[in-house]
Amino acid sequence: MRDRNSGNIVILTGAGISKESGIETFRDKDGLWTKVNVEDVATPEGFARNPRMVLDFYNQRRRNLRSHNIRPNAAHTALARLEREWRGGEVLLVTQNIDNLHEAGGSRNLIHMHGEMFKARCELCAGVHLWQEDLALESECPSCQSSGGMRPHVVWFGEMPFEMDRISDALGRCRLFISVGTSGNVYPAAGFVEEAIFRARAHTVELNLEPSEGATYFAEQHYGPATEVVPRYVDKLLAQGW
Numbered sequence: 001m002r003d004r005n006s007g008n009i010v011i012l013t014g015a016g017i018s019k020e021s022g023i024e025t026f027r028d029k030d031g032l033w034t035k036v037n038v039e040d041v042a043t044p045e046g047f048a049r050n051p052r053m054v055l056d057f058y059n060q061r062r063r064n065l066r067s068h069n070i071r072p073n074a075a076h077t078a079l080a081r082l083e084r085e086w087r088g089g090e091v092l093l094v095t096q097n098i099d100n101l102h103e104a105g106g107s108r109n110l111i112h113m114h115g116e117m118f119k120a121r122c123e124l125c126a127g128v129h130l131w132q133e134d135l136a137l138e139s140e141c142p143s144c145q146s147s148g149g150m151r152p153h154v155v156w157f158g159e160m161p162f163e164m165d166r167i168s169d170a171l172g173r174c175r176l177f178i179s180v181g182t183s184g185n186v187y188p189a190a191g192f193v194e195e196a197i198f199r200a201r202a203h204t205v206e207l208n209l210e211p212s213e214g215a216t217y218f219a220e221q222h223y224g225p226a227t228e229v230v231p232r233y234v235d236k237l238l239a240q241g242w
Contacts, residue, residue: 007175008089010167010202011079012192014096016181016209017226021073023065023099042156051137051151058152059134062117065099066132075180075230076105082234083107092170096182096189098154113161113189115154124149161188172199176242178233179205181226184212193217203242207233 015023040046041057064070079102083091093110095102098117102110120131120139127143131153139150155161171177177196184190193214196202206218207229215221220242222229 008170008173009082009086009091009176009178010170010174010192010196011082011091011093011178011180012096012182012189013079013093013102013180014182014186014189016183017075017230018073018097018099018101019181020075020225020227021099021101022070023097023101038157043158044156045158047151047156055135055137055152058117058154062132062134065117070099070101072101072105073227075226076101076107078231078234079180080106080108082237083109085238089175090170092174094167094170094189094192096186111163111167113155113163113167115152115162117152117154119153120150121153122146122149123151128153164188167192168195171195171202174200174202177202177204178207179212179218180207180230182208182212184214190214205233205242 036057040050041054047054079093083093091109093102093107094113095110096114098112098115100116100118118130118132119128120135121128122141122143124146125141125144127141129142135150135152138147140147141150171192172195174196177193179193182189190213193204194217197204197217203220204218205220205222206212206215207222207226209225210223211221222233
């Protein structure tokens with residue numbers, strides 16, 4: 001066992017951590033990708049073909065996220081607690097989720113590698129702005145005052161995730177890598193566990209409802225609902241180290 005509260009931690013989260021808050025996942029048998037065509041709503045080509053349909057898709061998801069019954073759950077707040085109480089190193093949370101539940105749950109050292117639902121980006125001037133309401137083709141960019149260029153600030157298939165250099169640096173320095181609620185089949189995030197192992201010789205832990213596609217890379221696994229396994233593991237980590 002390593003010294004208690006010693007070393008940097010990188011946490012990767014996916015759709016599974018937000019499912020118990022009422023956010024639809026993508027790849028479950030009843031997930032979003034069974035209801036819409038990925039190529040139509042989550043690619044630059046789909047946006048070029050039918051921008052109104054893409055904007056409507058994300059407008060609906062933004063409205064759902066604003067509803068009063070969508071709140072951070074015990075897994076979100078446990079990870080925020082780990083960030084606050086861990087001593088002797090940095091806790092960096094990298095999420096594939098575009099919801100704001102980690103922030104609402106108290107996390108502060110956070111990277112949204114796939115973007116954020118409550119932001120919009122102008123393709124004409126690259127300005128990024130907080131955006132709570134519906135987005136339309138006629139929406140005007142607050143930076144350049146032009147219309148016709150606003151899009152969701154999310155990473156579509158075929159686009160590069162955000163802050164990859166910062167993520168790679170953290171993976172190369174971490175002592176513990178924790179994966180929470182991920183399917184393990186979406187790259188580059190699915191490769192983070194290997195990077196943590198081979199570059200940093202990190203201890204690796206999977207907290208998931210069921211084994212992911214990369215489960216064999218993890219030295220330690222705990223399976224069950226995120227609201228149960230994540231708080232339990234955080235309690236153990238803060239009490240005993242790993």
